[in-house]
Ligand SMILES: Cc1cc2nc3c(=O)[nH]c(=O)nc-3n(C[C@H](O)[C@H](O)[C@H](O)COP(=O)(O)OP(=O)(O)OC[C@H]3O[C@@H](n4cnc5c(N)ncnc54)[C@H](O)[C@@H]3O)c2cc1C
């Protein structure tokens with residue numbers, strides 16, 4: 001495999017070592033870093049699809065907007081997505097009905113339909129060349145799932161107002177998976193080309209964008225950057241995927257999962273342009289069954305790329321810590337080869353999705369904060385539409401327009417139906433905090449750390465994350481996550497330190513690349529370890 005890698009040192013281009021076909025096919029979207037104090041109407045933190053969509057919508061309303069991004073635009077999960085733009089939500093309509101009731105489920109469906117229309121209209125209106133196209137999506141049964149689940153979903157989706165067609169066979173597959181549900185009028189695009197197009201319009205409308213600008217302190221008056229500049233604003237929007245301005249309220253209601261992708265060559269036009277999903281492995285997790293998601297993207301004159309994802313697990317669980325990512329990719333490749341006529345694999349990468357306890361994103365006013373502070377989080381694997389809904393909804397909240405989706409997406413909501421899951425998650429967090437006490441730490445020697453490997457090591461009873469790079473140099477960081485102090489684990493695949501509690505992630509040099517942590521890990525030199533007589 002021709003594995004594309006990035007210098008994972010600073011996280012500016014992308015938040016890990018592997019790069020996606022999106023990142024590889026556009027030049028980085030870069031603006032100047034902020035170098036003065038400014039005042040504005042709205043300041044937005046985060047230059048992914050959420051932040052950029054909100055900035056676009058607000059500038060359309062004539063609002064004065066400044067957006068800051070600590071890497072380059074799209075360097076977070078938006079550059080690692082697979083960009084299915086769907087009303088066929090990851091979590092089934094029949095389970096949404098149980099949680100939210102029929103009427104609110106109709107509103108949820110309506111909001112996702114509106115998001116796809118919004119993207120389509122914007123692409124047309126602004127003439128954004130981002131390969132947007134409408135296509136069919138096919139949902140078929142995973143072997144671990146009950147036969148009835150497709151029938152239930154067909155009826156529930158239809159009740160929610162989504163067009164669905166009971167279909168005899170799944171087009172394009174090498175295997176016969178039996179009946180499936182066809183969801184017409186789904187869509188796909190190149191996410192970074194879409195962001196690039198929106199950024200150009202934001203600037204034309206007077207919006208300002210700054211990259212390599214980390215918002216170190218955020219409150220209801222604005223923000224202060226890591227380099228000490230301030231932006232004062234009437235409204236503050238934190239669109240950092242996992243809110244970096246919220247310590248507990250949202251993070252106790254959602255969980256971070258890692259998800260894996262391969263992109264392989266298929267003969268040009270040998271497959272219909274479509275989206276495919278199975279219903280997920282119910283045995284692995286009944287709450288969040290890991291499922292496969294597949295699409296096709298143009299590559300060159302001879303080949304298309306088949307982009308296939310899945311094999312999700314909670315961030316920091318044993319699949320990550322036991323260095324089993326290779327097995328994950330092998331399993332993903334095997335599943336993909338069984339179902340599709342793929343040839344060489346050109347890319348592989350992983351990313352993070354946030355799963356809220358009741359499966360719908362958190363978009364709106366930040367809980368326990370002033371009314372002028374807003375967040376977007378909990379993409380639930382449907383971030384393309386959720387981020388676009390955020391563009392519409394947060395603009396309505398800021399401009400004082402009524403919006404009927406407001407309560408459904410409110411980050412302050414609490415839905416009882418999933419409280420079991422919520423308590424399990426809370427317990428998991430507590431267990432991790434306990435495990436992070438020195439009594440429970442596995443002791444390893446620095447000498448046992450191989451090139452390209454990271455391990456937790458104790459020096460004078462303090463835990464450190466230690467990574468040995470390709471030149472045999474050791475990099476030491478504090479092993480305590482800067483969010484709430486859980487012990488980080490090594491992600492060999494992306495060469496980052498990941499926190500199992502709420503999904504914060506750091507480069508091997510300690511730079512924070514995923515919230516909720518907003519501060520780097522303390523980094524130490526090899527000399528420091530020598531002084532501790534441990535080398
Ligand atoms: C492998 C994978 C496949 C996926 N597939 C799909 C799919 O097919 N369809 C779908 O709908 N969704 C999918 N998703 C989900 C979707 O990609 C995400 O939900 C979406 O891209 C998130 O966008 P965002 O703007 O919220 O976050 P991000 O794109 O992560 O943007 C947040 C930005 O905030 C910046 N930031 C963080 N802290 C600070 C700070 N203090 N100061 C300044 N900037 C900061 C980060 O650098 C980052 O660029 C997938 C996700 C993954 C990982």
Ligand code: FES
Pocket residue numbers: 481482483484485486499500501502503504515516517
């Ligand atoms: S992400 Fe919360 S403690 Fe690390």
